[in-house]
Each structure stands twice: as C-alpha cells, then as structure tokens.
Amino acid sequence: xxxxxxxxxxxxxxxxxxxxxxxxxxxxxxxxxxxxxxxxxxxxxxxxxxxxxxxxxxxxxxxxxxxxxxxxxxxxxxxxxxxxxxxxxxxxxxxxxxxxxxxxxxxxxxxxxxxxxxxxxxxxxxxxxxxxxxxxxxxxxxxxxxxxxxxxxxxxxxxxxxxxxxxxxxxxxxxxxxxxxxxxxxxxxxxxxxxxxxxxxxxxxxxxxxxxxxxxxxxxxxxxxxxxxxxxxxxxxxxxxxxxx
Numbered sequence: 001x002x003x004x005x006x007x008x009x010x011x012x013x014x015x016x017x018x019x020x021x022x023x024x025x026x027x028x029x030x031x032x033x034x035x036x037x038x039x040x041x042x043x044x045x046x047x048x049x050x051x052x053x054x055x056x057x058x059x060x061x062x063x064x065x066x067x068x069x070x071x072x073x074x075x076x077x078x079x080x081x082x083x084x085x086x087x088x089x090x091x092x093x094x095x096x097x098x099x100x101x102x103x104x105x106x107x108x109x110x111x112x113x114x115x116x117x118x119x120x121x122x123x124x125x126x127x128x129x130x131x132x133x134x135x136x137x138x139x140x141x142x143x144x145x146x147x148x149x150x151x152x153x154x155x156x157x158x159x160x161x162x163x164x165x166x167x168x169x170x171x172x173x174x175x176x177x178x179x180x181x182x183x184x185x186x187x188x189x190x191x192x193x194x195x196x197x198x199x200x201x202x203x204x205x206x207x208x209x210x211x212x213x214x215x216x217x218x219x220x221x222x223x224x225x226x227x228x229x230x231x232x233x234x235x236x237x238x239x240x241x242x243x244x245x
Contacts, residue, residue, distance in 0.1 A: 002219070003169055004039035004063045005031060008054055010070035010080060011149055012045045022151045023069045030159055034166035035174055035217075039064075046070075046077045055087040058144075065165065067158050070149030072137065074114045080146055081138075085122035088140050093120040099127060102134050128157045175228040176215040178204075179235055179242040183212045189227075189234050196220065197227050213245070 007027045013019040024041050031037055039061075044050050051071070058064045071080030085093050099119035104111045121138050128137035128145065130153050137147035137157050145161050147154035179186070183203050193199055193216070200215040214231060218224040235242050 002063060003036070003065050003165070004061055005036065006058045006061075006064055006066045007038055007041040008051075008058070008066060008068045009041070009043045010046060010051060010068065011043070012047075012077075014043055015045055023067075023154065026151065026155050027067055027158065027162075030162050031166075034162065034169075035172040036162075036166060036169075046079060048079050048083055051079060051083045052087055055083060059087060064143065066144040067161070068144070068146045069154050070147075072118065072146055072148055074116075074118050081118075081121060084140065084144070084146060088144060089122045089124070091123045094123050095119055096121045096125060096127070096138075099136055102136065106134065128161070131156050170219050172217055172219055173221040173224050174215060174217040175224060176213065176245040177228075177231070177235075177242050178211060178213050178245055179240055180209070180211050181235070181238070181240045182210040185238060185240065186212065186214060186231060186234060189231050192230070193227055194223075197224055215245075 005027070007024060009021055009023045011019065014021045021043060027041070028038055042054055044054055058066050068080060068084070071078045081093060085091060096119045099121065100116065103115055103119055107115050118135065122140055125138040125140055128139055128147060130136050130148070132150075132153045135148070135153075137145065137154070139145045139161075145158065147157050183201050186201070190199055190201065196218050198217040200217070202213040204211050204213060216224050216228050216231075232242070
C-alpha cells in the first residue's frame with residue numbers, strides 16, 4: 001500500500017511574512033532520501049475552523065500520514081491539541097501524566113497556571129521526544145504526528161519518524177531521463193502507463209530550446225523499467241538525444 005505524506009504548517013506569522021517557512025523543504029528533502037515524496041503540503045492560519053477542515057481532509061485519506069508543525073504551546077493561539085482531539089479522537093483532551101511530570105520538572109512553580117496545559121493531549125496520544133528541552137510533541141494512531149513550530153525541535157522528531165516509517169514501507173523504484181524534445185513527442189506513451197506507474201513530466205528550456213525531464217516511479221522495479229524502456233525506444237525511433245539521470 002502506498003503512503004500519502006501530508007505536511008500541515010500552522011502559523012499566521014508565516015503567511016503575514018513575520019517568519020519564513022523552513023518545514024516544507026525539510027520534509028520534502030527528508031522523504032527524498034527514501035525515494036518518497038509529499039502528497040500535499042499546506043500552510044494555514046492559526047484558525048480553528050480552517051485547521052479542523054484541514055485535519056478532516058487528511059483523516060479522510062485512508063493512506064495518509066500527517067506531519068503537523070506548530071500550535072502545540074500554551075498560548076491562546078495554540079489550537080492544535082484541541083482541534084486534533086476533536087477531529088481524530090472525538091473525545092476531550094486528557095492530562096498526559098508523563099508529560100505533566102516533565103513540565104513540572106523543568107519549570108517548577110512556573111509550570112502553573114499556563115504551561116501545564118501543554119500536557120493536555122488527545123486520548124491515547126504518544127509522546128514524541130524533544131531533544132532540545134524535553135517539551136514533547138505527540139502522535140496519534142502512529143499516523144498523525146504533531147510537533148512544535150520551532151524547526152530545531154520539530155525536525156529531529158520528524159526525521160526519526162520518517163526513518164521508522166520508510167524502513168517498514170515498500171521500496172520505490174525511479175527511472176529518470178532528460179530528452180531534447182518537447183513533451184508532445186512522448187504524450188502517446190504517457191497515455192499507455194498503468195495507474196501503478198507514477199509519471200512526472202517536467203518541461204524545461206535549455207538555450208531557449210524545449211526539453212523534457214521524464215521520470216517514472218513505482219513499487220515494482222521490473223514494471224517501471226519496462227515502461228521506461230518504451231519511452232527510450234520512442235526517443236530512439238524519432239532520433240531524439242537523451243541523457244539518463
């Protein structure tokens with residue numbers, strides 16, 4: 001079964017240009033190490049209804065895995081814990097005893113009255129270790145992962161998650177070429193591809209001349225290679241130069 005990876009980046013400060021997003025590139029490049037890719041990525045405001053609709057969309061995909069960034073702190077605009085609980089468990093938040101102790105150990109009397117609420121998590125949430133300050137992220141159903149907005153905290157968490165997921169997932173195989181022709185030359189062959197072979201066709205202009213970067217990907221190496229060879233044969237038939245990438 002294929003996995004559809006989603007990144008949901010929550011932060012009004014990104015959309016109003018007070019901060020630059022650093023999460024999309026990180027997730028994209030980390031997945032690439034395992035020959036995987038994002039299915040979708042969203043940047044949304046700290047808006048309860050918008051977040052709810054985004055979570056519901058992702059939950060409705062039976063093959064989804066979610067990486068959510070931001071909104072799990074203790075300020076009034078940190079809504080992720082509440083909305084995630086509503087969407088993914090349909091139950092109220094509950095106090096996570098281990099996280100509660102971690103917060104008290106770190107902040108002592110300053111854990112109250114606000115910071116302690118970071119340990120109010122959706123039912124059956126598992127903690128994601130935060131190597132910077134032990135203020136955890138959390139996961140639900142081993143599919144939905146919620147981290148702080150700070151890249152230095154979130155990225156080690158997600159890096160470890162991706163490694164574990166991809167170690168258990170089926171390996172993908174990819175074959176890519178760059179041909180000195182336009183996409184139009186290869187559309188006939190593109191139409192012959194089965195759903196099990198993923199197509200990526202990227203037109204480029206080099207020295208003002210059209211070229212196409214064509215890439216095929218799938219879980220069955222022989223199948224992907226077979227269809228890739230059909231494209232090569234088509235290029236040879238039309239005497240089009242190409243380079244394997």
